[in-house]
Amino acid sequence: MDWLGLHFLAELPASGQILLDCTHYGLLVVLAYLIACAANFATLDMAERLSHAEKPEAQTLWCWLGAMCLAVGIWAMHFINMLAFQAPIEVHYDLHITVMSLLIALIAGLVVMRMLSNTSLSTTQYIHSSILVGLGITAMHYVGMSALRSNATQYYEPRLFALSTLTAIASSLAILLLAVRLRKGSGMLHQLYKVGASLLLGAGILLTHFLGMWSLNLVVPAASALQPATSDNSLQLGLTIALIVMLIIVGSISAALADKKLQGKEHDLRRVNALLSQLDQARVSLQQVAHYDALTNLINxxxxxxxxxxxxxxxxxxxxxxxxxxxxxxxxxxxxxxxxxxxxxxxxxxxxxxxxxxxxxxxxxxxxxxxxxxxxxxxxxxxxxxxxxxxxxxxxxxxxxxxxxxxxxxxxxxxxxxxxxxxxxxxxxxxxxxxxxxxxxxxxxxxxxxSSNLKTKATLELQLEEELRGALRDGEGLLLYYQPIVDLQTGHVAKLEALVRWQHPQHGLLTPERFIAIAEANGLIAELDNWVLRRACRDLSLLHKGGFERLLIAVNCSALNLAREELAEEIRFALEDAGVSPDRLELEVTENALMGNISNTIELLKHIRALGVSLSIDDFGTGYSSLAYLRRLPLNTLKIDRSFIVDIPKSQQDMEIVQAIIIMAHTLHLKVVTEGVETPQQLDFLSQYGCDYAQGYLFSKPAPLELLLPLIQELNQRKPASLWPPALPPQFTGLTTSGNLFTDSLIPYIGATVAHPAG
Structure with missing residues (x-):
């Protein structure tokens, strides 16, 4: 059988000279193999982009780009190997037939990519497609061989010719199977799989070519003069073709990677926008609920x-x-x-x-x-x-x-x-x-x-203001109480919230509600906040020396103090003065405080965050902050206000709101603290929906640090499965409790010191 001057089934002539000492230039063979591997890797990449393309025009683009990468890669592998072929006769190639072989490879590539555009392929489709593509690769090879011009006649050994065809079909089937298998996935391991598959497919296509070459017998007339095999400019031409093809392949792979990143960002943006839309709707509903009293249906x-x-x-x-x-x-x-x-x-x-x-x-x-x-x-x-x-x-x-x-x-x-x-x-x-x-x-x-007769009370407020100034000046009367914040994963106390108290000589122990407003109204809040900050840092130093190296302290920052540029420097000085690592301090700011001057606030918070101090947004859900701003703030933690916890599990609406806030916070990579936890049912609900930390009377009321240390030691020795209730110390076994077992177990520790708790 003769085809394009090639003899596939004809017997070798009785007379003539058979050339058996043809060789291949090894460097070009290796280069051809690498080109085939790169083409296969690009094809796998294009198949992956094709499966993720959402628009028809994008699918068409990746289909043609993948077909081009596969075609030029296989064709270049064949042509460079032909350049590596060295025979003791003069050899050159017909340009038109060479271009025709490239077109055949392109058609085979299009068949592959069209098949991969389907979401799923049946076994029959796999077989038919692989046969069609394999025959295309075989046709490309032998058409390319027919472009070889010399005084020799090409004869092919039928069994090796058939074996090369079967190898091409098997390689085509492997390309289809691996492309379908690897078009979904991500990460380094996925890329390694694609590299390994590309090496394997490159070997299969290279084997197809050499089986065809091994089946070749060149016959020249007996009178022909032979000459030594020369490489002339084959190496230079092969390198040029390899460079051009690699530029095409690398460009295509770079385009695929860029499209993958862009599409990933678009998906993330759509996901975030959808979540923000849902959360905006929840916020509108939450504000509606937040403005009305649930019991009487009056405005709150x-x-x-x-x-x-x-x-x-x-x-x-x-x-x-x-x-x-x-x-x-x-x-x-x-x-x-x-x-x-x-x-x-x-x-x-x-x-x-x-x-x-x-x-x-x-x-x-x-x-x-x-x-x-x-x-x-x-x-x-x-x-x-x-x-x-x-x-x-x-x-x-x-x-x-x-x-x-x-x-x-x-x-x-x-x-x-x-x-x-x-x-x-x-x-x-x-x-x-x-x-x-x-x-x-x-x-x-x-x-x-x-009337003016009621100015007596105003006079009392003025008196409290002056006495508060004296307490800040002399450092007497002000105290720090602490309330534990428990890690729901480990059951250990992870943080302590610092809460200021004022031991007034006439009025007794005053909670912040009694004097914070006075401090804010009279310009004392910055000094008061700074006193709390410095005292908390000193307590952190004492905790470190006492073996509590990982315990954090959260300090509240008022809205007025957050507007001061000096705040970051005051925090740095307090930490350095106490010799405390910044990552053990957390600054809590309220939701509405952040909205006062959002641009300046963000810059100030970034400076504080750069020190290594953690940032928490307090009383989340009770203010009017925009969720769009929440993404811009350098926060670590979000603290859900106790007003959304108090009616759980009775209020289904509160449960859904809390769950939505937890999901939103985790989406923004924020830890979640829930305050006001007072019942085991509330704790179970928060644990179930992934809340990170909990704070409330279920664990402890606020108390002086020295009275809380035994409780912290006890909790930090417990296993997470026994988070609630804690076992009482042996000396308190059998203690009769009138209310909360957790709170009553603290009576020996904190006694009358928690008679006036406040958040």
Whole structure:
């Protein structure tokens, strides 16, 4: 059988000279093999991009690019090997036939890539495709052989010719199988698999070529003169072709890598955007929930403050008047103590209805918490406020059936009027609160307007301010209490939150609620925060010497102090002065504090973070920060406010919100701390949904450091499976507990020192 001047089944002529001493130039053979391997690696890369392409035009691009890489690679391997072929006759190649062999290789490459564009291939498709591609590779080889021009006639040994064809088909099948198998995956191991597969496929294609060459017999006329084999310019031409082909292949691989990175970033961005969209929706829902009281369905303090600010601006522009009324139910604590909290909740619902019915439609009624209500009204004169307050007090006296009893409740009311008693929300609320205390101190069931006679309380605040200055100046009276933060993975105490207390000579142990506002209002907060910071660093040094080298201390930073550029330098100095490693200190900032001046805040936090100090966002979920800003902040930890924990597991909505916040935080690579954990059920829920740390009365109330050390040692010796409740020390076995086993077990440690806990 003759084809393109090639003899496949014909017998060798009886006369003639058979050339058996043909050789190959070894360097070009190795180069040809490397080209084949690179082409196969590029094809595997193109197949991977083809499977990930989402647009039809992108699929077409990768299909053609992959076909080109495979075609030029196989063709270059064949042609360079032909250049390496050395025979003792003069040899040259026909350009047109050589180009035709390249086109055949391109068609075979297109078949491969079209098959790989399918999401799955059947066994029949694999077989048909591999046969078609194998025949294409074989045709490319023998068409390329026919381009060889010399005075010799080409005869092929049939068995080796058939074996080369089968090898080409097997190599094609291997290409398809490996490309399908390796088009999904990532990482270094995946790349090593592709390199190994490329080496194997390159060997298969090289074997196809040499089986064809081994089947070749060159016959020249007997009278022909032979000459020594020469390499002339074969090496230079082979290197040139290899360089061109490698540039094509490397360029294609680089394009595939760039597209892979770009597509990965696009997927990450879409995933983050989808998550941010969901979280924005959750935030809107959360804000709606956060502005209304779940028990009475009245507006809560946050919602009231928002409306109050709008009303105040409106009346300021129009020159109108507003009245703020603080209401407190007289002796409400007796109801909770005698009938229980459930009965107290039912009573609050009835009282809320009475207040709503006694007010006008345009009046704003809010519940601030406990038995404390607030009413905001627009009015023309002060007497309107008095009449409305009397109407509310009269409505409150209607008998209420509760727990099988009929009872009558009374209320004390304090009133402040805009603009007479203040120009800001804070001032008006404070003055109404002062009037309320006057009403309660005067026998209750009464109403009082704010007046200059109530300046006595303001004088007391001024006195506290001066005494606080003295305490900061002399370093006497201020104390640090600590509350443990437990790692839910290990059950060990990972951190301590530093909480300032003031041992006042007349008023006893004061919690931050009593004097932090005074410090912020009078420019003392920076000095107070710095005192807490320096004392916490000294305590860290003591902990290190006592064997607690890995224990961190979290220090709160007020919103006003966060606006000071000197803060980073003060932190650095406190750490160096105490000889403490920065990674053992964590700075807690509230959500709203971050939003004051976001650009300056981010720069300041970056400077603090550069020191090695960890950063935590406190009371998350209670403010109005944008989730878009959260990605820009150099935070380590997110702290969920206790208001979302208190009703778990009763509130399904709170559970879903907490779960969403945990997922969001972990997506942004933040650790999560949940405060206010008081029950084992809450702890189980947080552990189940991947919360990292927990803090609350379930573990311990705030206490001085020296009294907490025994508890820390005990917890740090326990196994994670026994996180709650802790075993009591042997000397306290059999202790009768009236409440929380965890808290009561601390009684021997902290005793009366935790009589006034606060967060």
């Amino acid at each position: 303090r946050r919602g009231f403050n928002h409306i109050f600010a709008e009303k105040l601006l409106e009346q300021t522009l129009s020159g109108g008047m507003l009245a703020v009324m603080f209401l407190d139910i007289d002796h409400f604590k007796r109801i909770n103590d005698s009938l229980g909290h459930d009965a107290g909740d039912e009573l609050l619902k009835v009282i809320a209805d009475h207040i709503r019915n006694a007010t006008r439609t345009q009046d704003v009624v809010a519940r601030f918490g406990g038995d404390e209500f607030c009413i905001l009204i627009s009015l023309n004169n002060r007497e309107e406020a008095r009449h409305l307050a009397q109407r509310v007090m009269h409505a409150m006296k209607e008998p209420i059936a509760l727990g099988g009893r009929r009872m009558v409740m009374t209320t004390s009311i304090g009133i402040s009027v805009f603009p007479d008693d203040g120009k800001t929300c804070e001032e008006l609320l404070k003055n109404a609160d002062l009037a309320l205390y006057e009403s309660k101190g005067s026998g209750r069931n009464a109403l009082y307007f704010f």
